[in-house]
Amino acid sequence: MEIIILPTAAEASEVAARLIARQVREKPSSVLGLATGSTPCKLYQLLARMHREDGLDFSKATTFNLDEYVNLDPTHPASYHQFMEENFFSHVNLRRESVHIPDGMVADVPAHCAEYERAIRKAGGIDLQILGLGSDGHLGFNEPGSSLASRTRIKTLTERTRSDNARFFTGAQEVPHHVITMGLGTIMESRMCLLLAFGKAKAEAVAASVEGPVTASVPGSLLQFHPQAKVLLDAESASSLRRAEYYQGVYQNKPSWQTDL
Numbered sequence: 001m002e003i004i005i006l007p008t009a010a011e012a013s014e015v016a017a018r019l020i021a022r023q024v025r026e027k028p029s030s031v032l033g034l035a036t037g038s039t040p041c042k043l044y045q046l047l048a049r050m051h052r053e054d055g056l057d058f059s060k061a062t063t064f065n066l067d068e069y070v071n072l073d074p075t076h077p078a079s080y081h082q083f084m085e086e087n088f089f090s091h092v093n094l095r096r097e098s099v100h101i102p103d104g105m106v107a108d109v110p111a112h113c114a115e116y117e118r119a120i121r122k123a124g125g126i127d128l129q130i131l132g133l134g135s136d137g138h139l140g141f142n143e144p145g146s147s148l149a150s151r152t153r154i155k156t157l158t159e160r161t162r163s164d165n166a167r168f169f170t171g172a173q174e175v176p177h178h179v180i181t182m183g184l185g186t187i188m189e190s191r192m193c194l195l196l197a198f199g200k201a202k203a204e205a206v207a208a209s210v211e212g213p214v215t216a217s218v219p220g221s222l223l224q225f226h227p228q229a230k231v232l233l234d235a236e237s238a239s240s241l242r243r244a245e246y247y248q249g250v251y252q253n254k255p256s257w258q259t260d261l
């Protein structure tokens with residue numbers, strides 16, 4: 001795990017944007033795993049600007065989103081279909097047929113989840129997966145207790161996540177109980193994972209994920225087993241880390257051949 005701590009979320013998002021831009025330039029047909037929520041908003045703005053101003057080309061890329069609410073119409077303002085459209089897809093040149101988001105309206109959820117897994121495999125697997133972190137340690141919508149080997153499936157949100165996400169709805173009661181999410185096993189097969197977490201509310205989940213034991217009780221901790229996981233933090237989300245100074249020293253003193261960010 002590489003822990004990168006920058007003073008602000010904006011600076012950490014810039015590092016993430018440069019990493020993704022490098023991935024797409026080196027391999028235009030990259031398969032990107034995408035997240036929603038507040039955390040990646042700045043990152044998507046930066047990628048959109050790189051597309052507009054520097055010609056960053058997404059026309060050969062494929063994307064798979066982590067998750068979507070069950071029984072929430074894709075035109076609902078809080079659906080992840082809408083989120084992606086507004087925050088990213090409408091600003092870059094991804095081909096619509098290369099974009100995948102779980103369909104929360106399907107009648108046969110297990111069949112749809114199996115098909116989602118097949119589509120990821122058919123695309124060649126995910127090259128780079130963007131991840132946020134729940135305040136309860138969830139990755140995707142794999143809530144604490146999720147199988148560490150889980151695949152795309154239906155999950156029930158914890159009340160904490162429902163209340164965290166109430167800000168996107170008119171009230172807490174409106175937040176669906178169920179979601180379709182890529183599994184932890186699915187996420188772990190990505191060639192690179194980029195976890196972003198910002199703000200004081202994430203500090204405990206970050207510390208448990210990075211420095212705690214690997215446990216299904218903290219899904220983020222599974223990334224300790226990933227061979228290529230980078231964790232991008234701001235000062236607040238890093239504030240409960242015991243080895244923060246060490247991580248900062250590592251980042252500032254990288255050998256020149258590694259300082260490409």
Ligand code: F6R
Nearest residue numbers: 035036037038039132133134140
């Ligand atoms: C979103 C997702 C979730 C969020 C997490 C953090 O697609 O999979 O794991 O990344 O809930 O959400 P924010 O960024 O809103 O704090």
